[in-house]
Amino acid sequence: SQQGEEDPQALSIQEGENATMNCSYKTSINNLQWYRQNSGRGLVHLILIRSNEREKHSGRLRVTLDTSKKSSSLLITASRAADTASYFCATDTKDNDMRFGAGTRLTVKP
Amino acid sequence: DTEVTQTPKHLVMGMTNKKSLKCEQHMGHRAMYWYKQKAKKPPELMFVYSYEKLSINESVPSRFSPECPNSSLLNLHLHALQPEDSALYLCASSQETGGEQYFGPGTRLTVT
Numbered sequence: 001s002q003q004g005e006e007d008p009q010a011l012s013i014q015e016g017e018n019a020t021m022n023c024s025y026k027t028s029i030n031n032l033q034w035y036r037q038n039s040g041r042g043l044v045h046l047i048l049i050r051s052n053e054r055e056k057h058s059g060r061l062r063v064t065l066d067t068s069k070k071s072s073s074l075l076i077t078a079s080r081a082a083d084t085a086s087y088f089c090a091t092d093t094k095d096n097d098m099r100f101g102a103g104t105r106l107t108v109k110p
Numbered sequence: 111d112t113e114v115t116q117t118p119k120h121l122v123m124g125m126t127n128k129k130s131l132k133c134e135q136h137m138g139h140r141a142m143y144w145y146k147q148k149a150k151k152p153p154e155l156m157f158v159y160s161y162e163k164l165s166i167n168e169s170v171p172s173r174f175s176p177e178c179p180n181s182s183l184l185n186l187h188l189h190a191l192q193p194e195d196s197a198l199y200l201c202a203s204s205q206e207t208g209g210e211q212y213f214g215p216g217t218r219l220t221v222t
Contacts (some may be wrong), residue, residue, distance in 0.1 A: 042213035
């Protein structure tokens with residue numbers, strides 16, 4: 001079963017614009033991770049943020065975590081057509097159970 | 111080597127067949143996972159092995175039987191599947207449970 005919800009379900013932007021995706025979850029977590037999946041392929045790990053961290057950066061990615069609101073956001077800056085993919089958040093719960101959110105389908109138009 | 115390999119890439123099987131999916135990693139990871147993913151849905155966790163022991167079984171039907179012969183290999187034995195079991199089956203590994211996971215490309219399974 002899913003741990004959380006993501007919004008929006010789908011996002012379409014122009015190349016060069018920023019993309020923001022949100023994730024909410026229900027139970028206490030050890031960490032929250034973001035993954036990217038190109039159509040029908042395996043997932044690629046993007047970034048991991050621990051429950052005691054509030055913000056993390058990796059290249060064009062910025063992730064925030066608000067444990068009081070049980071929510072996280074992923075910001076992709078200066079998007080490229082190659083960023084077109086589905087993005088999932090995943091929570092590592094206190095039971096070491098990995099739960100994925102419903103995902104956001106991002107389309108970046110050239 | 112940061113790769114997780116899965117075989118076969120595609121599998122078509124009848125409801126009475128017995129088949130196995132294989133997964134291999136050589137990163138020294140001690141946690142390995144099986145996920146099921148239906149089209150346009152997120153991956154659903156099926157099994158977790160930690161140090162070659164089954165640590166999580168997400169109430170998966172017994173027609174799916176996992177096996178971890180050693181720290182590098184993970185199998186999923188399939189028997190008497192149903193058409194609704196058709197999906198992409200993903201294997202992943204991580205250094206320890208809860209860490210960054212490396213995913214294989216998946217096996218696309220069709221049950222006829």
